Amino acid sequence: MSNAPSSSNRNVKWAVETFRPLLKSLRLQYLPELPVVVKAKDFRNLIIKGMGRCVIGVQRQEITDGQDGYCTFIHDKKRDIFFISIVINERFFADDSLKARTERKALGIHEFVHCVAIMMSVSSLGSGPNPLIERLKEILREQLSVTTSADFTQLLNALGAIQGNMTPAAPLCNDKHFRTEFEDFPDDYAELYLSFLFSFNLLLEEIDKHDKNSFKESIKNEDTDGITVFLNEVIDGLVTDKALDRNLVIQRLCGFLPQLILYLNHN
Amino acid sequence: MDKTELQAKLDELGIVSISAAGELSSGLVNDAIASTEKLLGTLDLDSLAEEINSAEKACSLL
Numbered sequence: 001m002s003n004a005p006s007s008s009n010r011n012v013k014w015a016v017e018t019f020r021p022l023l024k025s026l027r028l029q030y031l032p033e034l035p036v037v038v039k040a041k042d043f044r045n046l047i048i049k050g051m052g053r054c055v056i057g058v059q060r061q062e063i064t065d066g067q068d069g070y071c072t073f074i075h076d077k078k079r080d081i082f083f084i085s086i087v088i089n090e091r092f093f094a095d096d097s098l099k100a101r102t103e104r105k106a107l108g109i110h111e112f113v114h115c116v117a118i119m120m121s122v123s124s125l126g127s128g129p130n131p132l133i134e135r136l137k138e139i140l141r142e143q144l145s146v147t148t149s150a151d152f153t154q155l156l157n158a159l160g161a162i163q164g165n166m167t168p169a170a171p172l173c174n175d176k177h178f179r180t181e182f183e184d185f186p187d188d189y190a191e192l193y194l195s196f197l198f199s200f201n202l203l204l205e206e207i208d209k210h211d212k213n214s215f216k217e218s219i220k221n222e223d224t225d226g227i228t229v230f231l232n233e234v235i236d237g238l239v240t241d242k243a244l245d246r247n248l249v250i251q252r253l254c255g256f257l258p259q260l261i262l263y264l265n266h267n
Numbered sequence: 268m269d270k271t272e273l274q275a276k277l278d279e280l281g282i283v284s285i286s287a288a289g290e291l292s293s294g295l296v297n298d299a300i301a302s303t304e305k306l307l308g309t310l311d312l313d314s315l316a317e318e319i320n321s322a323e324k325a326c327s328l329l
Contacts, residue, residue, distance in 0.1 A: 035306050039315070041322035052323050055315065057306040064294035070287035072299045074307075077281060079316035087302045114286045136284040140291075141274065173288070 010120075011187040016195050018045065019116050023196060026058050028108030029101045029243060031088065035059035040119070050123040056115055058086040058108070060093050068092070069107050071114035075133050082122050086111040101243040106197065113178050113193045120183035132182040198244055198252045200259060206237050207260070216264050268297065276300050280307070 025038050040046040040054040063070070067089065074083040088111070092104045121132050178189035207215075210233055218226030231253065238249045268276065273296050285291060285299045 035309055037306070037309065039318070041319045044326055047323055047326040052326070053319055055310075057309075059302060059305065061298065061302050061305075064298050065292050067287050067295060070285055070295060070299065072282055072303055073284040073286075074303055075281045075283050076312060079312055081312070081316060081319065083281075083303075083306065085299075085302055085306050087298070110288075111286075118284075133283050140277065140282070140284050 010185045012192045012195050015116060015120075015185065015187070015192050016199060018049065019112075019119075020196070022046070022056070023109070023112055026056065026086075026108070026112070028058065028088075028112070029104050030096075031058060031060050031093065031104075033060070046119075051119045053080060054082045054084060054119050054122060056084045056086070058088070060090050061087050063087065063089045069111050071111045071118075073118050073136065075130075082118070084115045084118050086115060098240065098243060102239075102245050105243045106245065106248075109193060109196045110173070112196065113189055116192065117178045117180050117183055117185075117189065120185050121180045124182060124184040132180065135182070136180065194248075194252065198238070198242075198249060200256055202238070202242065203234070203253065203256055203260065204263070206234050206241075209237060210234060212264065219261060219264070268293075273297070273300075280304070 021043060022038060022040070026036060036058045038056045038058075040056070041052045046052060046054070069086070069088040072083075072085040072087070074085060075081075076083065086108070088104065088107055092100060092107065094100060125132050173190065173193075175189045178193075210230065214226065215230040217223070218230060235246065235249050235253065238244050239246050270293070273293060277296070277300070280300065280303050282299065282303060285296065287295060
């Protein structure tokens with residue numbers, strides 16, 4: 001069953017609206033010991049879009065090579081079920097501090113974007129002979145054939161040294177990193193990742209918790225101090241309540257400012 | 268497990284791809300196999316297939 005819209009409708013906004021309910025149900029910040037399993041068939045909207053045979057599992061696990069996390073795509077050929085398994089390194093669950101939750105969220109959403117890419121590919125292909133599965137298997141076989149443990153250990157040591165100082169936890173990867181090349185999604189996956197983390201709507205939700213009239217006044221009067229005080233309150237709220245990296249919030253907020261001012265002029 | 272055995276295990280479980288930020292090592296492949304077995308082990312796959320078929324059918328009838 002595939003009733004997907006044409007590619008022109010499939011942009012970041014569409015993807016955020018389509019997959020946000022699924023993302024929320026995974027509760028990536030607070031994973032229990034046992035795998036969390038969410039079935040796409042419980043979301044009518046996803047069934048309609050031809051993704052009803054996807055099952056997503058998220059679990060925490062010690063990862064041998066010290067990687068932060070990974071995403072595995074599994075096809076049960078007999079039952080024609082597509083499993084997407086997201087694994088987050090157990091070390092991110094050492095405590096529930098804001099820092100740990102922020103890292104878990106950034107990493108979990110990174111892996112979730114892989115999950116979205118797979119689901120959109122499944123949606124585009126529908127039933128019958130599946131070139132996606134065969135091509136991905138071929139890539140995996142090629143990757144396996146060039147794997148050497150010694151080189152990898154060296155690489156990980158270098159990566160670990162860099163990651164120690166990196167914020168946010170998950171590296172910001174480009175569109176190509178997420179793309180399967182079988183999906184009907186012309187928009188940019190890197191932007192989708194950032195939108196899942198911190199969208200304009202999330203900013204508006206936070207703004208509504210504060211005295212937005214004083215902010216509007218400050219803008220009107222070009223009161224820099226007033227604007228700064230208000231934005232700092234909003235930034236603190238986002239960092240604390242939404243477990244977002246401060247640098248990321250500031251960077252995105254600066255990008256949203258023209259849109260925000262336009263919005264406030266009309267609301 | 269050597270690479271041939273790893274490949275056989277990946278095929279047996281139906282693992283199609285493994286996406287990670289770094290290179291794919293045999294250690295990571297072993298981890299992916301273990302986590303896949305753990306995930307699939309928590310599910311009754313035949314019941315799950317029936318649930319999915321019913322949901323798809325119900326959706327197409329609406």
